[in-house]
Amino acid sequence: MAIAGTAVIVIGTLMSNSNDATPIGPELGDAFARFDRSVEYGVDGYAELAACPVGDPRGLAESLTSVVSIDQSVLDGVTLVDAYERAGDYPAITQCFVTSDPEDGAGPTSIGFSVSGVPSGSYLDFLQDSAYDVDIEVSVDVRRRRDGQRVSGDLFGYCYRGVDLSGCGADVVDRANGVVLSVYLQGRSRTADEVVAALESIVNEMANNLLEDDPLLEDNPLLENTPLLEDNPLGEG
Secondary structure (H helix, E strand, C coil): CCCCCCCCCCCCCCCCCCCCCCCCCCCHHHHHHHHHHHCCCCCCCEEECCCCCCCCHHHHHHCCCCCCCCCHHHHCCEEEEEEECCECCECCEEEEEEECCCCCECCCCEEEEEEECCCCCCHHHHHHHHCCCCCCEEEEEEEEEECCCCCCEEEEEEEEECCCEEEEEEEEEECCCCEEEEEEEECCCCCHHHHHHHHHHHHHHHHHHHHHCCHHHCCCHHHCCCCCHHHCHHHCC
């Protein structure tokens, strides 16, 4: 989904028609909906936030350095969190990124993470016809099912190529919970396979952070004794 305001991240929110497994604990979509209702959007439907609901983007990026190549200048860069309220067929979305140059949308200058609702209609129509400007070519290179303890749904890896904007993204669409979790890597040399690997490595942590950040869930016993993926063999896959 092409988001106005900052060049470094482009969101490609995806749609699935499959029946997804329900994860342990409260629904991710409900947690995101409560978060979205707490955001004070401006008249333009946009808000800059101080914190990211799926985790600190710098910390998330640092945890991925063993999975994908991320330049130190990016890790040392600025963190930005932007929220956009629902507009027509575009779902509400919060995107969080760390970048060495917010004005460069084509170089390997940023890594981003996002959480959104699920758009209506066909996934391919949305991705190819609505999510990006007409001068940006989108190719979906990976499409498969993901079944996990925290997050289950259709997983997509894709790249977007344009003169001023280039990179790849990966989304896992948990339709049963009404939420999409995504990772983005800017740069002309990025591939769908590497960003899919990044998403697979971090998606459970993003989901846990979203649930734990929900004020209504702070005292929920279902969240106790549920370690992150790296400590929990049941969370693998």
